[in-house]
Amino acid sequence: MHNRNIWFWLFLTPVILGLGLVVVVPFIYGFIFSFTDWNGITATKFVGLQHYINLFQEDEFMASIWFTVKFAIITVILLNIMGLGLALLVTRNIKTNNLLRTVFFMPNLIGGLILGFIWQFIFVSVFEDIGMLLGVESLTGWLSTTSTGFWGLVILTAWQMAGYIMIIYIAYLENIPKDLIEAAKIDGANGFQRFKNITFPLVAPAFTVSMFLTLSMAFKIYDQNLSLTNGGPFNSTQMVAMEIVRTAFSDQQMAFAQAKAVIFFFIVAVIALTQVYYNKKREVEM
């Protein structure tokens, strides 16, 4: 091996070790052990597809998947509407636009765990007091039922991440040539026509990017789930990520939990690969 290759490998060794020992080896190891009776340390025999058959029959896991899917669909729609709305707002020529960007983006910098605790206070105490003050009964008892827990998680996530999606839309909106808009104005196009015929088509790629980004974020949420509802009441607001953590570290069923983790990987990978496919297709069209 000559000199050229030695430095190539020297430069790559740290990250190959890092990715290898932290991601690749555990991933393969976990995949293999999901077909055994592994207890986290040793495995004594192969059980074939037994864990995979069991997990599809386990109500709790399937419920967590449906809960996550419902949550993901609603947050993706909401986040994109809010993100685009906020982006359109702060790209207008208003005095406060920088300050507003700062404010809308701020929740993204704070961890989901802390934000979940803050919103627990908002939903439980603040909503209660506002509800009593205005005599609105539906504002009381939040997070104590499945549906208020669900909507609590949606509101928290939308509030936390809308600023992030806003940043993505801003990047695309600011790339729209100003003279295009001016030309349309001179031609007599009104605000709605300008949005529909110029802004929207040019911002459409941002929609693909942020839709998949939010979709995979929504699927992987754990911290907010833990601190806001802790899966309750009666595990009815438990998302997939939390269900896997609990199967492993509370129930100590390592191999079974790992089988769920493998299924989880396939779901997330399919979402991500679909995005890659669409992006490539779009680039070809452009």
Added chain:
Amino acid sequence: MKKNTEKRNLLSIEVLGIILGLIWIAPFYLMIVNAFKTKREIFSGVLGLPETLNLDNFVQAFIDLEFLKSLFNSVLITGVSIVIIILFSSMAGYALARNKSKLSGVLFLIFVAAMLIPFQSVMIPLVSIFGQANMLNAAGLIFMYLGFGCSLSIFLYHGAMTGVSKTMDEAAIIDGANRFQLFWYIIFPLLKPISVTVGILNTIWIWNDYLLPSLVLSEANATIPLKMFFFFGQYTKQWHLALAGLTIAIIPVIIGYFFAQKQIIKGVSEGAVK
């Protein structure tokens, strides 16, 4: 005439923006206001202002959170991880971009593909393997952050390398520099803008990470989010203390955001759109 309607439109947009902005920060406002109240005051209402500006809650939360210690742990773990990620990922991005062999292409693809794997899919074997190697400690955690953080970072550095001309390399080699000198004195400084982006993206994630430290660190070495979790569990139904603790935990982030706002928003935008 037309100018006037446009001005009026902008004014109403401005007002709408300000109202939304206030709604956005309302949770933080409510947190801070109630953190000053006594338990009795919170019980009688959370919407009003506190009777006095009493700092007792903050003092107790500060002590119970062992805040200086948790802050130190968070700074140490995040800081060392970021330095390591920036250094090793930039080296790797450079090596992969300069070597045009098939193997180099395959390695790059593996690094990018690893981004598809969600944390929960490797978490259980990871903890098991590192546990058996006695590496469930701060050093092990930092190494794990390198493993999880290097993919996106290498991807960003690899992309940035297209803007660095190869003549740089050749000139330095002719002048007698070895590869490390060439990289450190010539290439790395040119990659500074992307290093800022890589640093910001990884800081946001590592600073706030809860699940991985909860599986790796003992309570004695807890970072802020981990300590916050224990603290909150201790004070359920005692919102006056819990809210004071949450306020304290957020302060370092707000200070960081205040000073590096522009870079943060730029970094996040670059990381997301690419």
